[in-house]
Amino acid sequence: MDVFRPNLFEGKVLFCTGGGSGICKVITQTMMKLGAHATIIGRNAERLEAAAKELSDASGKTCFALSGDVRKPADLDAAAKKTVEKFGKIDFVICGAAGNFLAPISGLSVNAFKTVIEIDTLGTYNTIKATLPYVRASKGSYIHISATLHYRGTPYQAHVSAAKAAVDALSKVLAVEEGPHGIRSNVIAPGPIGGTEGMDRLSRKRPDGTSDNGEQYIPLGRMGTKEDIANAAVWLFSDAASFVTGQVIVVDGASEDVRPLTLPYPESVLNPEKMREMIRARM
Numbered sequence: 001m002d003v004f005r006p007n008l009f010e011g012k013v014l015f016c017t018g019g020g021s022g023i024c025k026v027i028t029q030t031m032m033k034l035g036a037h038a039t040i041i042g043r044n045a046e047r048l049e050a051a052a053k054e055l056s057d058a059s060g061k062t063c064f065a066l067s068g069d070v071r072k073p074a075d076l077d078a079a080a081k082k083t084v085e086k087f088g089k090i091d092f093v094i095c096g097a098a099g100n101f102l103a104p105i106s107g108l109s110v111n112a113f114k115t116v117i118e119i120d121t122l123g124t125y126n127t128i129k130a131t132l133p134y135v136r137a138s139k140g141s142y143i144h145i146s147a148t149l150h151y152r153g154t155p156y157q158a159h160v161s162a163a164k165a166a167v168d169a170l171s172k173v174l175a176v177e178e179g180p181h182g183i184r185s186n187v188i189a190p191g192p193i194g195g196t197e198g199m200d201r202l203s204r205k206r207p208d209g210t211s212d213n214g215e216q217y218i219p220l221g222r223m224g225t226k227e228d229i230a231n232a233a234v235w236l237f238s239d240a241a242s243f244v245t246g247q248v249i250v251v252d253g254a255s256e257d258v259r260p261l262t263l264p265y266p267e268s269v270l271n272p273e274k275m276r277e278m279i280r281a282r283m
């Protein structure tokens with residue numbers, strides 16, 4: 001989608017955890033296409049290097065791959081320092097690294113729960129702590145990639161729900177504490193996003209091997225794309241959102257607003273006359 005000014009982020013520097021794959025890679029790609037340099041952080045050095053090369057080659061900008069674990073504050077301190085040594089500053093931070101799998105509380109080990117809290121919540125905290133002095137200096141902006149799972153009791157997702165609720169809370173406090181220093185902090189909460197490892201792992205498999213992602217319950221009739229999330233991030237980082245902070249921007253095609261219905265969906269809203277007949281027949 002070419003609705004943004006091509007040099008919108010010329011001279012800006014992005015620091016992105018989880019940028020070696022999935023949604024955060026496409027956010028980085030989009031920011032670089034609009035002129036930014038970037039550092040991407042993840043544990044898998046080989047995948048990270050390949051992603052950095054691909055992103056640099058495609059944009060003509062520099063993508064710096066720094067392997068590290070967001071659970072380790074020293075890794076992030078070193079990555080932030082190296083980013084500033086290379087690019088001179090950090091303007092934008094994306095806290096996107098996360099882990100997920102399906103497990104009910106009854107089958108979830110203490111260690112498994114702890115690991116997701118450590119990656120998602122502590123990882124976000126560690127990223128904020130490591131980058132804050134630099135983001136203060138540039139009067140920059142944070143985006144935390146959360147989820148919508150914790151708005152309800154989503155089965156098999158206690159660990160991620162708890163972790164992402166804490167991420168939302170951290171962002172709000174950051175917005176209030178750092179607003180007077182000129183920093184903004186917002187959350188993007190993606191709904192189901194197609195073509196991601198996350199959705200592949202979590203979606204229901206049909207007998208023929210294809211995935212059932214429940215698209216029929218998404219009012220816009222499709223899964224989200226990684227580009228949908230990237231476009232929201234571009235807007236939030238741009239000056240067009242200069243008075244937007246402390247917010248959670250849900251990008252989910254209104255899937256969170258659909259409740260299990262007694263009437264068939266979306267047929268009931270597409271053909272009200274037929275529905276009226278059905279309802280009358282039931283009375």
Ligand SMILES: NC(=O)c1ccc[n+]([C@@H]2O[C@H](COP(=O)([O-])OP(=O)(O)OC[C@H]3O[C@@H](n4cnc5c(N)ncnc54)[C@H](OP(=O)(O)O)[C@@H]3O)[C@@H](O)[C@H]2O)c1
Pocket residue numbers: 017018019020021022023024041042043044045047068069070071095096097098099119145146147148189190191192193194196197198199
């Ligand atoms: N996919 C969806 O539909 C969806 C929906 C709602 C929210 N989200 C959120 O969107 C974000 C991206 O998700 P995705 O589906 O695109 O997943 P993904 O491709 O699996 O991305 C996760 C990234 O986090 C990195 N990571 C994981 N643990 C790490 C650690 N300890 N230290 C450093 N990096 C680590 C991974 O790299 P390494 O393995 O190399 O470390 C990977 O690049 C996540 O925050 C996720 O919760 C996704």
